[in-house]
Amino acid sequence: MGWLLFFMKLSRWSITMVDHVLGRQLDLLALRSMPALRTELYDGWLLRFTQGFTGRANSVTAMDAGVLALDEKIAYCEARYIEHELPIMFRLTDMSQPAELEAVLIKRGYELRNGDGSLTQVQTAAIAAQDIDTGTLAVRQYSQANAEWVEAIATLAGKSVTAYATLQSMLVLVEQPVCCALLLDGDEPIAVGIGVVEGDWLGVFSVMVAESRRRQGLGTLVMQVLFNWAVEAGASRSYLQVEAQNSAALRLYAKLGYQPVYRYWYRVKA
Known part of the structure; x- marks a missing residue:
């Protein structure tokens, strides 16, 4: 064995x-x-x-x-x-x-x-603030997952708002600064992400882009929104978790300078 x-x-x-x-x-x-x-x-x-x-x-x-x-x-x-x-x-x-x-x-x-x-x-990267051009898109940042943000992530995930009520409850328990970022094209949510800062670390979670709007740089844009917010909060480096089979996300994070540190996996009772 x-x-x-x-x-x-x-x-x-x-x-x-x-x-x-x-x-x-x-x-x-x-x-x-x-x-x-x-x-x-x-x-x-x-x-x-x-x-x-x-x-x-x-x-x-x-x-x-x-x-x-x-x-x-x-x-x-x-x-x-x-x-x-x-x-x-x-x-x-x-x-x-x-x-x-x-x-x-x-x-x-x-x-x-x-x-x-x-x-x-689990990957890490150094981060820095930089100017971003959002064009006609609206950028919203919330310190908690409010109803608008929860509805947006549920829409992007193709699930009910109820399915994300648990995430909303989890974020209420976070003691560190939180940023729930949302990109809108008019009234249409097109990308979301969560940032949590502790010390000089930014943790990035739940980055999603609308399926019809992928390969348009929106993933990079929402990440930079989180970077800019985190740098103001005192962060200089970032970590995130990405599934090894998610090739699109791996390419995005590699372009942003992320490198793997370790991996985790699950075993379940048969």
């Missing part, structure tokens, strides 16, 4: 060296910037519950090894997610503790979510 796990990881990673100190810092920043509705600390692990909205906010993050027996801890987590009527899911990185966690999960029947674990890169 050990060699099998080694080759599985080798085939997944293009990031050959992981800076564990930076990776842990980014993980903690993201957890605070997009908080779960309920979080439970259990022997060095974070159990997060948010009504099924996003994997990060509804999974176990194994930050520290703790002192309890591993099988005992996994069984406890399984029971807690059953109580919340949520899938039993672990979010794993090369920094997950203890190191043998994934091998034990495999033995207990855990499988990669969506076939590839919903593999996600």
Whole structure:
């Protein structure tokens, strides 16, 4: 099993060296910037519950090894997610503790979510303010996800406003400065994004562009709106999370200078 796990990881990673100190810092920043509705600390692990909205906010993050027996801890987590009527899911990185966690999960029947674990890169970049030309587009920035912004992101995602009410509740819990950016063409929402600043870091979340308006530079534009806001708030660098299969987003972020630091993936109880 050990060699099998080694080759599985080798085939997944293009990031050959992981800076564990930076990776842990980014993980903690993201957890605070997009908080779960309920979080439970259990022997060095974070159990997060948010009504099924996003994997990060509804999974176990194994930050520290703790002192309890591993099988005992996994069984406890399984029971807690059953109580919340949520899938039993672990979010794993090369920094997950203890190191043998994934091998034990495999033995207990855990499988990669969506076939590839919903593999996600965490990337960083230096940022700077610069003048932007919005042309005839309107740019709006809100310190919270108000009704207009929630309706806009729901429209762009092709979902109901109710589906994004949970995100609105999550953002209310953020203690750091928040920017919910919205680009409009007339009355039509065409792009959105969320920025959260903590210290000199800008976290970028939920960047979306209307399907009919893609490849027109709107992704770059909404990112620069967030950069300008964040620089004023004291940030000089940024992090974000992007699914490894999202080639369009990867191209956009590479053009903006983002580079991968580490990756995370999910295992779910079969």
